[in-house]
Amino acid sequence: MTGRDGPAGAVTYPPPAIITGPSTSSAPVACPSETANRSRRRPRQAPVSVRADGLAAAASCGSAGTDPLGLPQAFQDEPDSEVLLDRLSDAWAWLEAHALLSQVPSQSENFRQLSLDGRDLAKDPQGVTRFEARQRLSGPLHPALEDTVRTNFDLGDYETACFAAMKAVEVAVRDASGLDNSLVGVKLMRVAFAPHQNGKAGGPLADAGAEGGEQEAASALFAGAIGAYKNPASHRTVDFDDPIEAAEIIHFADLLLRQVERAKDRQAATTT
Known part of the structure; x- marks a missing residue:
């Protein structure tokens, strides 16, 4: 026109x-x-x-x-x-x-x-992409992500934001499981979500009512998230140059934190 x-x-x-x-x-x-x-x-x-x-x-x-x-x-x-x-x-x-x-x-x-x-x-040459990424995080996040994570994301420090998001997941899993501080990273996830098998009790956050394969999948989900998105940034500089990918990693952490909250609810239900 x-x-x-x-x-x-x-x-x-x-x-x-x-x-x-x-x-x-x-x-x-x-x-x-x-x-x-x-x-x-x-x-x-x-x-x-x-x-x-x-x-x-x-x-x-x-x-x-x-x-x-x-x-x-x-x-x-x-x-x-x-x-x-x-x-x-x-x-x-x-x-x-x-x-x-x-x-x-x-x-x-x-x-x-x-x-x-x-x-x-x-x-900004990346203005539209950054705008779309911010839109992905426009809704409320888990309280553990609202301060440091959102602030660093809004400042464009995507590496710090993603690392802090997955660190919040690790901290939440340790607090909810009551496991020792000596367990970190992927090993912590594997122990906390170890499946219940053959009458043997699993990890404190595993869902005993779920099918065995689903329990193993939950363990792999948490271990994979920490291994892929937290551990690399713990040891070297990771270039998160895609703001949309960074937003999705933060959303992934938000989902995991809500799963931890659900596991805590299951714990509370079995002790009452």
């Missing part, structure tokens, strides 16, 4: 109502629904196109064809203008909901600008 005076793929409108193009400008943009009174109070602004890189989105608030001043809109000849307006409105709402747009204090409430997060995202 080509705007009246804009490049291909951009819709520009004075006053502007689109986020597109390679700019990281924070110049305000406004919906065409601004009243004629506002236009009479100040000179009309030149068209502006801004973009949070990789997030091509736009919004318009006027009726298809003309704005409240009777001026033609850039998309007036589009055959599906009503559908277009709906999609642009949805995209605009998404940008605001994710704090990528903010109000302009010196302008009317209809004006928006790229927020600080929006400008950072636009300037």
Whole structure:
């Protein structure tokens, strides 16, 4: 879609109502629904196109064809203008909901600008990837992960965040199992989740009510997590250059911590 005076793929409108193009400008943009009174109070602004890189989105608030001043809109000849307006409105709402747009204090409430997060995202070559990774961790995490782990992740220190997440799992397993501090890492997991076999008691966190293969799988799950994601960072520098992978490792730790909580509940049930 080509705007009246804009490049291909951009819709520009004075006053502007689109986020597109390679700019990281924070110049305000406004919906065409601004009243004629506002236009009479100040000179009309030149068209502006801004973009949070990789997030091509736009919004318009006027009726298809003309704005409240009777001026033609850039998309007036589009055959599906009503559908277009709906999609642009949805995209605009998404940008605001994710704090990528903010109000302009010196302008009317209809004006928006790229927020600080929006400008950072636009300037960062990995901005979209980092944004997607943060979205993966937007919900609540296990309390053991909410401080050090989330803080380091938000700072971009993915190695420390992932190591701290798996360390929290190790600490939780030791505390819940009551095993000695001499047991660490993979060996601790294997002892704590050792399956119950042939009438022989298993580890303190093993689920005696589960089938033998499932008990062995739980032991392997915890041992594999510690072996793959905690032990390497304990002995050498590990380059976690993919923020999405780091977020998923933290989510994995969150799942393991919740499994430990469930094992503690089973312990409490058998002692009452």
